[in-house]
Amino acid sequence: MVIRRLGLAIFSVALLGHPPAFADDASTCPRAGTLGVSRTVEIDTTGGPGFGMEHYKAYDFLQDKEVVLTFDDGPQKYTTEAVLKALSDECVKATFFSIGKMALGYPEIIREVAKAGNTVGSHTWSHKAIAKLKSFDDAKDEIERGVSAVHRAVGGPIAPFFRFPTLVDTPEAVAYLGKRNIAIFSTDIDSFDFKPQTADHLVKSIMQKLDKRGKGILLMHDIHKTTAKAVPMLLAELKAKGYKIVHMTAKSPVTTVADYDQAIEKEAKGLPQVGAERPVSSIVKTVGGTPPAAEASSSAGGEPEGLPPPPTPDAAAASPAAAPLPAFPTTPKAPAAPSEVAPGKQSSIEQNAPVVAEVHPAALPATAPTQASASVSAPAPVSSSVAPQPVVNVATSEVSPVKTIAGVAPVAAAPAAAAPAANAKAADDALPAQPPKSISEKLKETWKFWFGE
Template sequence: MRAILSTLLILLATAAYAGGANQAAPDPDPKPGAETAALPDKAAGQACANPDALGVSRTVEVDTTGGPGFGMEHYKAYDFLQDKEVVLTFDDGPQVRTTTAILDALEHECTKGIFFSLGKMAIGLPNILRDVARRGHTIGTHTWSHKDMRKASDQEAKDEIEKGVSAVARGAGAPVAPFFRYPYLRDSKASLAHLAGRNIAVFSTDVDSFDFRRQSPDRLVKATMERLNKRGKGILLMHDIQPRTAEAMPALLKALKAGGYKIVHMTAKDSLQTLAEYDALIEKDVKGLPAVGAERPMTSIIRTVPTE
């Protein structure tokens, strides 16, 4: 089911870009800038407007040297979360309506997450991905096309990883975090070695929301909280391409606060540099999207003038 949904959405997003659908979420001022490690947070320096917000209890910075693994389902070396602490993570986006709805819910609660973007989706809908960055969330990568790494050759796996990195950085308009999550959570020995050599941290999960399953938003919240309460803390896996997740997000965030949970925002000590050969390799798929640092902000091109 995950594979079918992901493939359909990738095809839709890629086709839509060619037809101008990247304008579905207009970006008033992309401000790419290759010299920065992240796009500016539009809320930076502003106090939270919601006095009852879930917020962020602490921000942790990760030194990704050697490719450490996080998420006790697969990588059991770094159990850094305290009781009742949660990391919010979202895979497979960006997507036109759902990602924006999730961003709005997170912003209302003044909290942050990690978005593991697919390369094809990122270059198909760059304005939405740039909104993710501007709102202060961490952006990681999730391969180019959601290929199962255990079914790929060593070279295919490397290509999937690096094309994904180049495309997500191109879509975001700035370097992204050296954070990676495997499609289907299925790693391989060779790809793990490649990630370690590139100093890219690998993310599994502690609690899976299973939001790809057919269920109501209310049931999704209830089932997710039951799994989280059983474990007591953890990295929570969700998908920002899922309409039910977008619909459930406000209620889920309220349930987390009511349950005494606190959000931990994970950031990276260093940004991830793309490889030139893969930057060139994705050019045929970019369809005119400017390179990082090459795009002028819209406010320097378009302005409203007084009428006489």
């Protein structure tokens, strides 16, 4: 009896002494010793403001040593999960520009992204280059399907944040996003993380660009193994060099267009409701006979070796319209990791950067266009318990759409205070604009980048 009581006592102490095994690291943030988020900004997306000095120079809301982390093209099995873990380990938050098809393919992963407090925006339905589409309706279709699909996959509000595939916009699409009150994000620092390289090299190259520029919105892709490996190292470097992470949030969630929501429901036929996210392969297992391919690959998964191979230019060239949307819920089969090769614009800031920017997942199939209606579903309620700080504007004399809602709001820079009127112009003058390149020029550059002359 005594022994039994003693055992029970030890058991009780053991229970009290250890946090539950399922405790989320993020729940303990902020945590001493981590990089953390130094400032959270709230962006009013009314009118579709543009951010990222490579293309849009109106609103530069970052102070020296401030960095915004952004990840495009996911979610992807393993790589996005690895990135999430790295962010969570350092109590850091980022913005994910998700592709609609990828989000529908891996809804459980994009939900994890959102649940961890990251901001989720969209990056079209299937990563088609908007400028290359035949009509504006096609462009609208890509944009709206992307918004509805990511919204559907997350199962809750997402940010009215959008990034153009390959960072190439069109005046019509920009005007349309403005009317939809969706903010557009380019980048300040393109990591070129889709280029074959080691994680070590990638981190060095990002830090060099960052040290040169001093701050910026950093573009990466959470679909690449190299990026997944590099993020923990990058965060360690940022911490060591005194950089600070700024987290972007939206003042109000995106509104979706009802007709596109319906189109996405058809695409998502068979997808489980939010919360029922166990993949079939984790519930039903073939124990006799030959397991279907998806199940077989799932049982082989769970290990880092299961990472999809990094996209190659060859793969992109060879299968421009391969893999269909992965059948959910057999998630482990990768929906053709978008192998992007993209013509990008040469940055006016990074003159030495290679000419290729971003990526394009040539592997995603086309879908029938859907007509949009003017009806817009009601926005989800916004909840914010943080008292707003004064609006800070460092680049223009207009009212800034960006305000600090957590962390220390920066004081306007001294030169800005000294010459407020000339401020916006001076910023523009300091960054000479690149003449726009034609599509054929960009294609030529892309070809040259991947295959040589």
